[in-house]
Amino acid sequence: MVETEALLSPADVRELAHALDLRPTKRRGQNFLVDPNTVRRLVRLAAVGPDDVALEVGPGLGSLTLGLVTEAAAVAAVEVDPVLAAALPVTAAARLPAAVAARLHVVEADGLRVEPADLPPAVAAPTVLAANLPYNVAVPLLLGLLERFPSIERGLVMVQAEVADRLTSPPGGRIYGVPSVKLAWYAQARPAGAVPRPVFWPQPNVDSGLVAFTRRAAPPADxxxxxxxxxxxxxxxxxxxxxxxxxxxxxxxxxxxxxxxxxxxxxxxxxxxxxxxxxxxxxxxxxxxxxxxxxxx
Structure with missing residues (x-):
């Protein structure tokens, strides 16, 4: 169970951003989760358990990260922003018991290029992907991670609602297209619900949706x-x-x-x-x- 006091409130997020002199940018798709109930929902839908190694790309200030670390055996949080990457372990140490905070492994890297060799050995073979993906690169990020991390068995990602619809569209649909087929190469995907705009700071100008997926049982290795x-x-x-x-x-x-x-x-x-x-x-x-x-x- 994710403890409420461990999670970041809207005030906590703004306080952390102020301390880091952080101004969220559209270029990096920075819209931070500020609602603990949404974090608990995401962790539950991702079905993260004590035997899982979770991979999170774009953890930002750590809203979802704290929820994942509480439930998983270990978490690899890949963050391209050096300021955010340095702050994340500090936030975890301040809000979680030491043994729980030690499960977090922060890697300063670009999610579009990160490979298993870039991660510490303890988290180099993640079993589950759980992330609020930067919306401007969500599709190449997701497909690239599934290609480079064959250990990922399942996942839950938050993307722009329109992209979520495309990723999970069946053949014959008006929005069925390249992302639909390429994701289907790796996994069986399904829509997992909508996410309202007010749970983010700053609020995005688009709606958000969840995509859950399970790795195909025997994907071609060629x-x-x-x-x-x-x-x-x-x-x-x-x-x-x-x-x-x-x-x-x-x-x-x-x-x-x-x-x-x-x-x-x-x-x-x-x-x-x-x-x-x-x-x-x-x-x-x-x-x-x-x-x-x-x-x-």
């Missing part, structure tokens, strides 16, 4: 195949209103070969990319390996 799948996905949605025969032509080499690959993969070449699930894109990529580029249609 990095080359993943890259080929993602290239096919990018091509299919670059010309969203075009049929696969036309949209995939730049990737396949020609409209004729795009049609050939589609038929070999059991996909209608007259369909559009928005109707294909990630398995269909994987079959297309596999056929691209099998069928030589100069094979006649």
């Amino acid at each position: 990095v080359g195949l993943r890259r080929e799948v993602f290239a096919a996905v990018d091509a299919a949605f670059a010309q969203r209103r075009k049929t696969l025969r036309t949209a995939l032509a730049p990737w396949a080499g020609s409209p004729a070969r795009a049609e050939q690959l589609a038929r070999a993969a059991g996909v209608d070449p007259g369909a559009r990319g928005e109707t294909l699930d990630v398995e269909a894109f994987a079959r297309l990529a596999q056929q691209a390996r099998i069928l030589p580029a100069d094979q006649p249609a």
Whole structure:
């Protein structure tokens, strides 16, 4: 159970920001959680337990961090801002028992580039991702972390509501697109609720949503195949209103070969990319390996 007195209140957040002479910037997507009830909700939805190593990217002043440290075996908090990174252990030590605060490992690094080797050994293989992701880089952040940290089994991330809808959209939907398919390559994702604007400081100008995900049981380990799948996905949605025969032509080499690959993969070449699930894109990529580029249609 996350103790209320350990969590940051709105007054605590503002006091910490003032002490650090911190002015939240849009460039870094800094909108800090100030509501303890929301923190408890996020920790509960992330299902963080005593056997978990949690990875948090963009901990900021530590609102969510304090809740995670209370529940997890250890927490790796990756913060790119050196001032915030230095302040976070101090905040934890001031509000938590020493044994609990010791579970926190702060890493000053860019979440877009951080790798397991950048983390201390105790937290180099996180099992759960729980984070209020900077909204301006949320999608590449999430996809990159899932790629570089195969130990992550599940997670809960807060993103812009529109992005949450796209990440969790099923095939055939109007907003189904590149983020939907690429996240599906790694994990099964689902919407996990909305987050009101007043729980942040400063309040964002957009609505926020939660995305929960569980790592796919047996994701393809072939990095080359993943890259080929993602290239096919990018091509299919670059010309969203075009049929696969036309949209995939730049990737396949020609409209004729795009049609050939589609038929070999059991996909209608007259369909559009928005109707294909990630398995269909994987079959297309596999056929691209099998069928030589100069094979006649």
